[in-house]
Amino acid sequence: MNIRLLYFEGADPQIFNLASILSYAYSISELKEIPPTLIVMEGFSRPFSYLGYYQDVDREVKLDNVTKYNVELVRRWKLGMGNIFMDKITGGWAIIFPQKVFKNSAEAYDILVGKVFLDVVKSLGVTNAEYVSPNDIRVKGKKLCGTGVSILNDKREVVFFNGFTNLWKPDPELPFKILNIPPEKFADKAIKKPEEYFAAIEIDGNSTPKLGDFREALVKAVSKEFNAKIETGELSDEEEKVWRKYLNILKSEGFIFRRSTGKFITKNRGYEYRFAQKKYRKLVQASLALDNNRIKDVMITGDFGLVPPDLDEDIVKELIGLTCDDFEMAKNRVLKLMKNGYEIIGASPEEFITPVFIACRGY
Template sequence: MGERKITGFGFAQVFEITLGNTILSIGEPDMDLFAKVAKIPPEKFSDKKAKSVSEWVTSVEAETGRLPSKEEVRDAFVEVFEREIGVKLVEQERTEEEEAIRQKWRAMAGSDQHTFKISSSRRFQDKKRDQELLFGRFKGRKLIVSHLLLNSEGKIDDVMFSGDFYARPDAYLWDMEKSLKGLDPTNEDELLKTIKETYSKPGWEIPMVDPKDFTQAINIALKQRE
């Protein structure tokens, strides 16, 4: 595949269990539809040879010239996981405890609060006339997006971070946003010191994202005022 993407991995904490998610492009996808739905910003491709989704994503069918069956894909995944991780995968029905967790997750995931948890239109829908909402994107090893709400004195009233990165536990990310309220966004040293406090918390995981990536996203948002 060279530098083209055919799969993606992610992990999520679902109450008492950790889930590993895998997305694999088996058949050739409708990239025009995907681009419209995903709304991938151009910064995503700033460090890649590909400059669009259609150039970046490939599939098993495109690479091999045939569409494998679901059984072939399943068996291939099982073989590789068992070999690389060194465990024996056993197929079985969900336990009552696992089913209870699944139903609990479904109820939460389908809620309005969860669906719009990271929504700038919802988060800042009560913006006042004397407040200024700025937007910035910074692409380091991962993409960081900042929505910056400033008051009439130019201090931070609210900030929301999103983008193409993994952070766990997510509550630490929300706490980090809250910790920046009241600060001067032009004082990068103070911002960086405050953000680093989250990085020092036990159990904080945010691979391939440095504290300065967040201040860079804020700086880019501030450039809207120039």
């Protein structure tokens, strides 16, 4: 396999969306071709909060502090999982495979995180790092790496993956002035304070990475796993055109606030609003608009993953119009939908809709 390498030092925050945009454009045939591509980012030009595709911006971020501390808001394109704070000390990488490489997202995580990324951090000196399914690498209980996989299959199948780790010592205060981390996130972890949960190669390894070390470690690990030849390249003119088009969408208020409690309440003014959340392997939240015990509208948010990426909208369609007593009917509808080969990463189908009915019933 031949893999193209795109390398960025001090990258613009939106570059972390490059793989997802190119993959999406290819899946809908907006891009004619795309080679297998490895994208490596060593540090970013400015701090930013990187929201998952399904996360509620009003609940995940302290919006007043975003403006106060000049931190950019960036939302992932078609990729779930949690909100992360990234800065000059953060290394990111992404990979695109425009062909069938993995059977499903679980296998993709096991290989890309459990083998490739784990090899990378160990080669950089964190020898006691371990893979924690579905998408983390941890060291002594602390989160060293976060990742996400999405499989798109509109007209053509393509898989893309994003991962990140702190290479050098992070700011001990700024991330927690920006991130609004719910207590439920730590319900299943020995570590209870967010400040204790984040690791870094420099802090937890046996040496401080130099510029270029992260890139070299990734190239070596990817080459080994996929028996690939990796050569530095650049975006084609066609890819540049697609990227510029979607960059305008990524930066728009409509996309950044695509999941927002405030906008949901405004949209459903006149109906009763209720909310509930529950932590499974991933956090699932439900905002409801109720009309006399009947579900008028639903917004499901959280740090889960979905295949296909807009599966939450299909599930919501199955719930609208049901009453608060129709859980079994809702479960059967969602299970039927899942027979199409769909996946929920971080919760079972039954668990995924449970917060909706917890909110609906008011307990």
